Amino acid sequence: MLVVKEVSKQYGDFTALRDIQLEFETGLYGLLAPNGAGKTTLIKMLATLLYPTKGEVLYNGNNIIDMDSCYRELLGYLPQHFGYYKNYSPKQYLLYLSALKGISKKEALPKIIELLDKVALGDVMNKKMKKFSGGMVQRVGIAQALLNDPKILILDEPTAGLDPKERARFRNLLTDLARSRLVIVSTHIVSDIESIANEIIMIKNQQILYKDSVETICGTLDGAVFETSMEFEQLESFRQNYVLLSEKQEYGKMIVRFIHKETPLVDWLPVQPQLEDVFLYEYRDETNGTGQ
Amino acid sequence: MRMIWNEMKKILTWRMLTFLLLVNAVLYFLLISFDIEYFPNGRPALDGYRLGIEMIEEYGVQMDEEEMLDFRRQFESRKEEANEYLQAHPEFAEAGIDDYEELVTSVWDNEERQNLHSQIMHEQQIDLFWELQERSRLIDFHDTKEMIGFEPNTLQQTRFDELLNEGKYQAYPEVVIQNFKEFIVNVGITILFSVVLLISPFILKDRTRRLLDLQYTSKIGRSLYKTKLIAGILSAGLVITVLLAFYFSLYAQNGTSPYFGLGVNAFIANLTWYDPTFLQYIWLCILAIYVIGLIFTMLAMSVSSVVPNFVTLIGIQIPLIFVMLLMGFNILLSHIISVQSPQWLVPGLYGLLGIVSVGLLIYLMRRENFRDISE
Numbered sequence: 001m002l003v004v005k006e007v008s009k010q011y012g013d014f015t016a017l018r019d020i021q022l023e024f025e026t027g028l029y030g031l032l033a034p035n036g037a038g039k040t041t042l043i044k045m046l047a048t049l050l051y052p053t054k055g056e057v058l059y060n061g062n063n064i065i066d067m068d069s070c071y072r073e074l075l076g077y078l079p080q081h082f083g084y085y086k087n088y089s090p091k092q093y094l095l096y097l098s099a100l101k102g103i104s105k106k107e108a109l110p111k112i113i114e115l116l117d118k119v120a121l122g123d124v125m126n127k128k129m130k131k132f133s134g135g136m137v138q139r140v141g142i143a144q145a146l147l148n149d150p151k152i153l154i155l156d157e158p159t160a161g162l163d164p165k166e167r168a169r170f171r172n173l174l175t176d177l178a179r180s181r182l183v184i185v186s187t188h189i190v191s192d193i194e195s196i197a198n199e200i201i202m203i204k205n206q207q208i209l210y211k212d213s214v215e216t217i218c219g220t221l222d223g224a225v226f227e228t229s230m231e232f233e234q235l236e237s238f239r240q241n242y243v244l245l246s247e248k249q250e251y252g253k254m255i256v257r258f259i260h261k262e263t264p265l266v267d268w269l270p271v272q273p274q275l276e277d278v279f280l281y282e283y284r285d286e287t288n289g290t291g292q
Numbered sequence: 293m294r295m296i297w298n299e300m301k302k303i304l305t306w307r308m309l310t311f312l313l314l315v316n317a318v319l320y321f322l323l324i325s326f327d328i329e330y331f332p333n334g335r336p337a338l339d340g341y342r343l344g345i346e347m348i349e350e351y352g353v354q355m356d357e358e359e360m361l362d363f364r365r366q367f368e369s370r371k372e373e374a375n376e377y378l379q380a381h382p383e384f385a386e387a388g389i390d391d392y393e394e395l396v397t398s399v400w401d402n403e404e405r406q407n408l409h410s411q412i413m414h415e416q417q418i419d420l421f422w423e424l425q426e427r428s429r430l431i432d433f434h435d436t437k438e439m440i441g442f443e444p445n446t447l448q449q450t451r452f453d454e455l456l457n458e459g460k461y462q463a464y465p466e467v468v469i470q471n472f473k474e475f476i477v478n479v480g481i482t483i484l485f486s487v488v489l490l491i492s493p494f495i496l497k498d499r500t501r502r503l504l505d506l507q508y509t510s511k512i513g514r515s516l517y518k519t520k521l522i523a524g525i526l527s528a529g530l531v532i533t534v535l536l537a538f539y540f541s542l543y544a545q546n547g548t549s550p551y552f553g554l555g556v557n558a559f560i561a562n563l564t565w566y567d568p569t570f571l572q573y574i575w576l577c578i579l580a581i582y583v584i585g586l587i588f589t590m591l592a593m594s595v596s597s598v599v600p601n602f603v604t605l606i607g608i609q610i611p612l613i614f615v616m617l618l619m620g621f622n623i624l625l626s627h628i629i630s631v632q633s634p635q636w637l638v639p640g641l642y643g644l645l646g647i648v649s650v651g652l653l654i655y656l657m658r659r660e661n662f663r664d665i666s667e
Contacts, residue, residue: 011666047509049665073511083501085302099294100510144506 001025001182002046002152007055009041016041018206020055028178030193031186032275033203034283039186040080042203043156046184047077059152073102076150078141080157080186086130090121090140093129094147101148108147115143118173120166134161142170146177153183159192171196190276200275204282214275221273221281224261228268229253245280295512299523303494304530312486316535319485323478324539331471331546335413336429339422340465343430345550347464353554353569355463360434367427374420384408392424430463433560437461441561448631451565455557460567466560468551469570472543473626476577479539480584480625481617486535487528487585488592488613492605494524495596504665517660521593521653528589532582540578556629564629573629580625583642588612590649597656 004022008015017038033039044050045057048064048071057064064071084093091112098108116125119139129137138161145153155174159167175196177183185193193200200217202209210217225245230238235247235254243259257271259281264270332338351359374392378384387404389395395412399405412421440452455461498504498520507516552571556564568576592609599605628638 044505044664044666047505048513049505049508051662051664069511069513072509072513075509077506077509079502079505081502082506083498083503085501087305096298097506097510099298100507100512100516102511105294148511 001060003058004042004046005055005058007042007045007052007057009038009045009050010053015206017203020208022201022208022211024182024184026178026180026182027198028174028183028185028193028196030197030200031184031203032188032190032193032200032279034188037203037283038206039188039203040156043154043184043186046152046154047075047079048072069102073148074151076145076148076153078145078155078158080160082141084129084137084140087128089124089126089128090116090143091125093140094144097144098147103148111147112143115146116140118146119143120169135163135166138162139166142173151181153177153181154186155184156186157188158185159187159189167192190274190279194275202279202282209282210278217278218273218275221259221277223270224259225257225271225273225277226260226264226268227255227257227271228265229255243281243284245277295516295519296523296526299520300527300530303490303523303527308490312490312531315485315489316482319478319482323481324475324542327471327475327478328542328545332467333471335417335422336426337467339419339426340467343423343426344465344468348550348554354460354558356459360463363427364431367424367431370420370424370427374424377418377420392421395421396425396428426465430465430560434461434463437463440563444631447635448563451631452563455563455567460555460557462558462560462562464551464554464558464560466562468546468548469556469559469562469573471546472548472570472574472577475539475543475546476574476581477621477626479536480581480621482539483532483535483581483585484588484613484616486531487589488609490531491524491528491589491592492596492609493602495520495593496599496602496605499597500601508665514661517597518657521590521657524593525586525589528585529582532585536578536581563631565631565635566629568629576628577625580628580642583646584616584620584624587645587649588616590653594649594652594656597660 002024004020007017007020009017020042031039031042041050045052046064051065059067059071059074062071085096088096094112094115095105095108098112099105103111113122113125116122119142121136121139121143124132124136129140132140138158142155142158145155159170162170171192174183174185178196178198185197187193194214197214199211199213201211202217210220229250230253232249232254235256238244238256238258245257245259247254247256249255257277259277260268332341347355347363351363355363371392374395375390378389378391378395384390384395387402387408389398389405389408395405395409399409412418438456440448444452495517498507508514510516512519548570552569552574554570555567556562556570556573557567559570591612595605595608599608623633624638624641627633
């Protein structure tokens with residue numbers, strides 16, 4: 001369906017992505033990496049906002065740049081940051097965008113009402129957006145991405161500003177949508193996609209690190225994730241010897257979750273690796289603050 | 293059309309229109325109102341205006357030598373009336389003024405005579421004496437019609453001789469065309485400010501508000517930039533039309549329509565390369581305002597497409613507008629066909645400005661198609 005073929009992107013001397021090779025079919029793909037890893041660059045190339053320095057992106061065998069409007073009419077896109085007119089109501093704003101998407105006013109109006117209801121903004125569809133919270137604006141953004149019933153839905157950090165309830169509703173919405181289309185969700189929040197993505201794509205050092213199911217990716221740490229408890233005073237020396245994934249205090253002791261790929265000690269409890277463990281392990285330099 | 297209209301609605305907001313109304317109100321009172329409220333501006337301007345209409349009614353839009361002789365005869369006859377007036381008032385005879393010639397020639401070395409002259413002209417404002425003064429000025433001008441009021445170059449001299457040979461010499465009072473030139477420059481300034489203020493923020497706003505990501509990934513894509521440019525030009529054209537209609541409806545109060553058929557070279561001190569009528573000259577100036585307005589609209593949109601913020605947007609345009617105010621309007625508008633500029637200069641400047649502004653937009657349109665939208 002959508003193929004990223006040996007794509008590289010450079011900004012002057014800086015290489016953002018190198019020789020990216022990906023294939024997408026119908027379903028939900030989670031693009032997972034820390035901030036600054038190149039997620040938005042990849043997403044923007046899929047959305048035709050950035051041009052690859054090398055390589056090409058193909059949809060059903062055709063270059064998406066050459067397809068021009070034929071590609072964009074299949075596309076629904078929610079950028080990480082998007083603009084809106086503060087004095088427009090969501091209805092006016094979506095009408096404006098529907099005109100850009102080539103949808104007639106007659107066709108757009110019922111669709112807009114349906115979508116605004118779906119993102120729980122039906123009651124405020126005629127209120128000016130300048131009074132909206134960040135979460136409400138984000139929901140308008142989600143609605144606009146669905147206006148043209150896209151075959152390819154690309155969402156860059158879609159849950160930013162949403163509360164836990166809205167996130168849960170959004171995950172359900174994505175699961176529904178991904179049944180009949182390609183949905184690509186870029187995020188650095190593991191829980192947003194862990195339970196719903198068919199495949200996870202992780203980017204590291206400007207290249208694809210993993211493109212696989214959650215289970216397979218988690219399998220890379222099988223037998224290497226443990227939990228143990230210790231006194232607080234022992235924690236510092238433990239940190240220096242092992243890759244810690246999490247720490248929590250319980251009954252006056254420290255419970256730590258960590259990676260160890262050699263022979264474990266007897267009192268360590270082996271645990272099932274989670275996607276977050278892989279994320280923290282693979283990006284340990286970045287998450288420790290040495291990277292971006 | 294729906295997309296163009298959508299973009300126009302973003303330009304012509306109520307807030308912007310109210311702002312333009314305020315700007316126009318201020319500029320009207322500062323610049324334009326004087327040329328409407330004080331026309332003709334006192335005397336002898338009023339007498340020049342009246343006499344001009346009388347001349348057009350009597351001799352048409354061109355005066356030949358025979359008609360000039362008649363004009364002189366009328367001057368003599370009106371002088372007789374003035375003499376009769378002076379003789380009917382003994383204070384003039386007591387001051388040694390027996391006739392009109394004496395009134396105007398020997399008045400300045402005698403205080404009593406000066407007071408009497410001032411009484412007729414300024415206190416009683418007797419029309420006959422003002423009219424005679426204006427008729428005399430026109431006759432003097434006609435007597436020196438073969439002299440140019442400045443040092444001409446060869447081309448200017450050739451043009452002057454050409455008009456003289458065709459019998460098109462400058463004979464009619466210049467009050468109407470001078471008033472129009474001042475009026476149209478001030479209208480031009482007001483309209484320039486209006487369109488620049490209207491259009492400048494338009495494209496920058498979408499860019500700084502991060503609207504391009506959604507706009508350019510929609511079906512219309514980057515060709516929306518072209519739609520925006522068209523919407524900008526149409527909006528500027530609409531505002532220019534409304535403002536011109538408004539200011540010309542005010543100008544209509546000046547009652548200059550009797551002069552419309554007069555060739556612009558027939559006005560005193562108005563030597564031009566071409567010979568349109570006054571009405572055609574008005575249309576030419578209107579066209580020039582549209583062209584200047586649209587050139588600056590295109591320049592404003594170009595600047596708006598590349599600058600990072602509003603401060604730079606204003607900063608870059610200030611020198612352009614300053615140059616226009618300092619000399620641009622005189623050359624490009626009020627002296628649009630005047631021999632004071634070389635014949636090639638005005639069309640050359642319009643051509644250059646047109647090429648630069650259109651060229652910039654074409655370059656930016658192409659650039660928009662291929663640039664990375666990363667901001």
